[in-house]
Amino acid sequence: MNAKLPVTPLASWIAAKIQAAGSRICQEELRAYQLASLNSTLRWARQHSPFYRDRLAGLGGGNLLTSLDQIASLPFTLPADVREQGLQLLCVSQSEISRVVTLDTSGTTGQPKRIYFTREDQELTIDFFRCGMSTLAGPGDRVLVLLPGERPGSVGELLRMSLEQLGAEPVPYGLVDSLSAVLNLIKRERITCLAGVPVQAAALARYWEKNGGGWAPQRALLSTDCVSDAVVRELKRIWGCEVFRHYGMTEMGLGGGIECAAHAGYHLREADLYVEVIDPATGLPLPDGEYGEVVFTTLTRRGMPLIRYRTGDISRFRPEPCPCGAGLRLLERIRSRCDGQLRLGGNGGLTMADLDEALLPLPGIADFSAVADNGSALLKLRLCLVLLEGFPVPAPALLRKALQQIPALQRAEQAGQFDLAVEWISCRDVLPFRAEKRRLRMTGGGPPQQLRAE
Numbered sequence: 001m002n003a004k005l006p007v008t009p010l011a012s013w014i015a016a017k018i019q020a021a022g023s024r025i026c027q028e029e030l031r032a033y034q035l036a037s038l039n040s041t042l043r044w045a046r047q048h049s050p051f052y053r054d055r056l057a058g059l060g061g062g063n064l065l066t067s068l069d070q071i072a073s074l075p076f077t078l079p080a081d082v083r084e085q086g087l088q089l090l091c092v093s094q095s096e097i098s099r100v101v102t103l104d105t106s107g108t109t110g111q112p113k114r115i116y117f118t119r120e121d122q123e124l125t126i127d128f129f130r131c132g133m134s135t136l137a138g139p140g141d142r143v144l145v146l147l148p149g150e151r152p153g154s155v156g157e158l159l160r161m162s163l164e165q166l167g168a169e170p171v172p173y174g175l176v177d178s179l180s181a182v183l184n185l186i187k188r189e190r191i192t193c194l195a196g197v198p199v200q201a202a203a204l205a206r207y208w209e210k211n212g213g214g215w216a217p218q219r220a221l222l223s224t225d226c227v228s229d230a231v232v233r234e235l236k237r238i239w240g241c242e243v244f245r246h247y248g249m250t251e252m253g254l255g256g257g258i259e260c261a262a263h264a265g266y267h268l269r270e271a272d273l274y275v276e277v278i279d280p281a282t283g284l285p286l287p288d289g290e291y292g293e294v295v296f297t298t299l300t301r302r303g304m305p306l307i308r309y310r311t312g313d314i315s316r317f318r319p320e321p322c323p324c325g326a327g328l329r330l331l332e333r334i335r336s337r338c339d340g341q342l343r344l345g346g347n348g349g350l351t352m353a354d355l356d357e358a359l360l361p362l363p364g365i366a367d368f369s370a371v372a373d374n375g376s377a378l379l380k381l382r383l384c385l386v387l388l389e390g391f392p393v394p395a396p397a398l399l400r401k402a403l404q405q406i407p408a409l410q411r412a413e414q415a416g417q418f419d420l421a422v423e424w425i426s427c428r429d430v431l432p433f434r435a436e437k438r439r440l441r442m443t444g445g446g447p448p449q450q451l452r453a454e
């Protein structure tokens, strides 16, 4: 069945960027390119950024590293470094910066994190988006962009520019507010593909199904938040839509990796990023197949290169090759974050992705927020579920049964230590929650770093 799978377009894109001899990737050529680019980044950062001048002071001149494995000897860059010393990481004057993205503005963590990009850095992102989007769209497609795009250089705007380069027709909108307005636009513009946030896309499909159907998109790129299997199944069931997961964060330059038609994991933007998986406790690199924290180094960034940046995302490199035959590494999809798991006694924990898989299959659920507290032996879970109008409130027994699919909750229930409180919000048309990245909020006993603002 895999014989006809198209090879990810990232293969020829990376081959061209690294000036490979053929159109297929040869691992030795890619590693040699990455080593050379890594060394230029180290030289550039040490020369121009006060932060890295200090951090990399111990490295010799000339060829800094002689093999990629030696990257393990370099110090990590932490989100706190970016937050506290942002401008010290810059390698160009502020006049050369064309876009600043401010993250973590909720205020509880002190200073916000700012990421700086030059025009050249943004061009690299547009180029990656163009290649990535060609996995699912091409000339003749009308692509609805349900991501923020009001500001110059925002993800929605860069995606729009990349789609224009691809010959597809972008239809920019922004995050979903009114479900009916977006569905009317889908019908009116005969949208073939959409790019958006997972729960919002699922809510659109459910609202569409409840309200008479009509024109439906055929392919979707879902990004920003964890993309659960539950959402992928719903889009396929309702719209017959093929979903492609994207992995990225602002620090990566927005784009990081995208699934191919095999849907086996992300192919990464390996000509612009060097990605590692490390043991979050010891900081040591892990072999393929083992789960750890994703760490990346930018290879082509000029404004604010990041060296061994710790993402907090947990994943692993799949040991087996991708069925598409690209010869590129596959990073398994992200299911949890170092700080996003409520650790429970014994084995196991609870993540927002677990709750997504359990709750989103329930009929009519458009979104939810969750607060967990395990300050005592009792695990308290407070859910606020958004139910589309016209769907009956699921029976409490059904909801409990859905939650019991999560082993940690099943164990707590069996031990008589699970306390569930549920609140419902009815949604007629406008989605009440607007967070792009949803988080399991935690109070009580977890490790202190688990306390994160929404």
Ligand SMILES: [Zn+2]
Pocket (backbone or CB within 6 Å): 007, 008, 260, 261, 262, 267, 322, 323, 324, 325, 326
């Ligand atoms: Zn593939």
